[in-house]
Amino acid sequence: MCPEGWHIPTEVESQRLAGNSANILKTTNGWKDAAGDNFGNGIDGIGFAARPCGIYDSHPTVSDFAYWGYQGDWWIAKENQNGNGIVATEFSMSSFDDIVSVSESITKTNKLSIRCVKDK
Numbered sequence: 001m002c003p004e005g006w007h008i009p010t011e012v013e014s015q016r017l018a019g020n021s022a023n024i025l026k027t028t029n030g031w032k033d034a035a036g037d038n039f040g041n042g043i044d045g046i047g048f049a050a051r052p053c054g055i056y057d058s059h060p061t062v063s064d065f066a067y068w069g070y071q072g073d074w075w076i077a078k079e080n081q082n083g084n085g086i087v088a089t090e091f092s093m094s095s096f097d098d099i100v101s102v103s104e105s106i107t108k109t110n111k112l113s114i115r116c117v118k119d120k
Contacts, residue, residue: 040095
């Protein structure tokens with residue numbers, strides 16, 4: 001998936017990023033607030049340039065792109081089996097707060113973006 005010399009972040013690498021405020025990671029434009037204005041933007045303080053890419057929500061009754069402009073969600077290199085099948089771990093943030101989370105809560109039928117990180 002990633003070009004040679006790059007990889008999808010591990011859970012440890014994602015947790016390290018999650019130690020930052022979302023404001024430090026978000027781009028300086030494109031993040032919308034509840035009114036749809038660009039007031040959810042960050043300062044991109046470390047060059048991560050997180051964009052509000054949203055997700056493709058694969059719901060049983062309605063599948064569609066969702067949260068574009070309001071939320072950023074990226075796969076990380078971890079998955080587990082639970083009672084509902086295989087779930088993957090995601091790295092995410094939204095326009096509405098300064099929280100960066102790493103959670104194992106999304107089924108692989110949903111579609112998220114990926115971010116590749118450079119090998120050391």
